[in-house]
Amino acid sequence: MLSVLADRTYRHLFLAQVVALLGTGLATIALGLLAYDLSGERAGLVLGTVFTIKMVAYVGIAPIAGAFANRWPRRPMLISLDLIRAAVALCLPFVSEIWQIYVLIFVLQSASAAFTPTFQATIPDILPEEDRYTRALSLSRLAYDLENIISPTLAAIFLAFVSYQSLFFGTVIGFVGSAMLVVSVLLPSPQETARRGIYDRTTRGMRIYLATPRLRGLLSLNLAAAAAGAMVLVNTVVLVRADLGFGDTQVALALAAFGSGSMLAALILPRLLDNRPDRPVMIGGAAVLVVTLLGLAALTVVNGLGWYPLLAGWLVIGVGYSTVLTPSGRLLKRSAHAEDRPAVYAAQFALSHACWLAAYPLAGWLITEFDAATALLTQALLAAAGMAGGIILWPSDDAGVVEHSHDDLPADHPHVQDGRSHSHPIVIDDYHPHWPRFGESENRRGC
Numbered sequence: 001m002l003s004v005l006a007d008r009t010y011r012h013l014f015l016a017q018v019v020a021l022l023g024t025g026l027a028t029i030a031l032g033l034l035a036y037d038l039s040g041e042r043a044g045l046v047l048g049t050v051f052t053i054k055m056v057a058y059v060g061i062a063p064i065a066g067a068f069a070n071r072w073p074r075r076p077m078l079i080s081l082d083l084i085r086a087a088v089a090l091c092l093p094f095v096s097e098i099w100q101i102y103v104l105i106f107v108l109q110s111a112s113a114a115f116t117p118t119f120q121a122t123i124p125d126i127l128p129e130e131d132r133y134t135r136a137l138s139l140s141r142l143a144y145d146l147e148n149i150i151s152p153t154l155a156a157i158f159l160a161f162v163s164y165q166s167l168f169f170g171t172v173i174g175f176v177g178s179a180m181l182v183v184s185v186l187l188p189s190p191q192e193t194a195r196r197g198i199y200d201r202t203t204r205g206m207r208i209y210l211a212t213p214r215l216r217g218l219l220s221l222n223l224a225a226a227a228a229g230a231m232v233l234v235n236t237v238v239l240v241r242a243d244l245g246f247g248d249t250q251v252a253l254a255l256a257a258f259g260s261g262s263m264l265a266a267l268i269l270p271r272l273l274d275n276r277p278d279r280p281v282m283i284g285g286a287a288v289l290v291v292t293l294l295g296l297a298a299l300t301v302v303n304g305l306g307w308y309p310l311l312a313g314w315l316v317i318g319v320g321y322s323t324v325l326t327p328s329g330r331l332l333k334r335s336a337h338a339e340d341r342p343a344v345y346a347a348q349f350a351l352s353h354a355c356w357l358a359a360y361p362l363a364g365w366l367i368t369e370f371d372a373a374t375a376l377l378t379q380a381l382l383a384a385a386g387m388a389g390g391i392i393l394w395p396s397d398d399a400g401v402v403e404h405s406h407d408d409l410p411a412d413h414p415h416v417q418d419g420r421s422h423s424h425p426i427v428i429d430d431y432h433p434h435w436p437r438f439g440e441s442e443n444r445r446g447c
Helices: 004-005 010-068 074-095 098-126 130-159 165-183 197-211 213-243 248-275 278-303 307-325 328-334 337-371 373-391
Strands: 399-403 421-425
Touching: 004 010, 004 130, 010 074, 010 098, 010 130, 010 165, 010 197, 010 337, 074 098, 074 165, 074 328, 074 421, 098 130, 098 328, 098 337, 098 421, 130 165, 130 248, 130 328, 197 213, 213 278, 213 307, 213 328, 213 337, 213 373, 248 278, 248 307, 278 307, 278 373, 328 337, 337 373
Parallel strands: none
Antiparallel strands: 399 421
16 A cells, blocks of 8 residues: 555655644644633533534635645645635634634635545556556555544644644744645646636536535435444544543544554555555445444443443444545546546535534434434444435446447537447546436537
């Protein structure tokens, strides 16, 4: 898996991702402490609002950014967005009012909503080979998991010597470091595309995404991952501290179990995906999530949820979670031409976070208003719905090669030089505005 780091451009981009994530992790911890400083017992409400603002920015800004990402040079764009994030982080230590947190977080997350899909869409242009790209996706997953483990450790060390406000300066260093690493490499220039109106550009990624069966299946599987992930991320502190009566150390250990499971899957997946198609692997990951949540719910009803079953359950959920999410970049790469990838990656970014926007509050409300068993069972059913949607929406014969015809294209058009009726891997574009069925006639209306 580490062999892809031999590519200098990818190595620098990967390191940029790592340092930015570490900085983000420090900011997350510092924000919690800042919220408590400003609002005391209402800190949970403040942080809940912060996470909601984050999701709203992701869902609303990503498609707009994706519409323009292919018209601007990628390196200056990524550098500018990193510097915007650094400037916002630099302001956070001086916040004195809660509303200031909300404004700054919206600006920060809006920049991230533009940065992340553009960054993700650049990687397949650098590593076009399927096997190398798969390994890059696993490394990216590992980076996210390591951030969940390393950032709290660094924060604990720093807080022994400095105030929590100083953690924000670590965030600044992370974003500036990311910008410097991006500066150090040359990135592929966006491919020239046909000029389109603002509406067409803004919605193009969404329309390509929703017109592609495998991506509709991916969206449904994202719901399964969000249902299980929200149960872990939102309710671990309640389960460990309120139900089990343990302390902060055990909360960290439970979250580390989830991260360890995710890391384990990320290490195994490259070899697994070399020999197996994405669909059964990802659906299998969703099934792991459903079965584990149902098992924990049943155990909670019968005997109560003990410490070791919780650790084991969170570890297995981490495996299923990463198994669902890690291959998604491969599907996006196969489902869009290079010029459309930023928009399609932005659509995935927005739609997947829309799933989280639904799953986060549901998980918190269920355990607050009812109990752990109800929360586990309901999130299991939501994950099962996501898995069922993936099975139904994503055809099992997803080879991508479809026989179809273009009766309205002239005979000398380059696309039909081998005949109006032909077969090739389908990608939604101007010549294929919808997914054809066998023998179906296509038209050229823009998608």
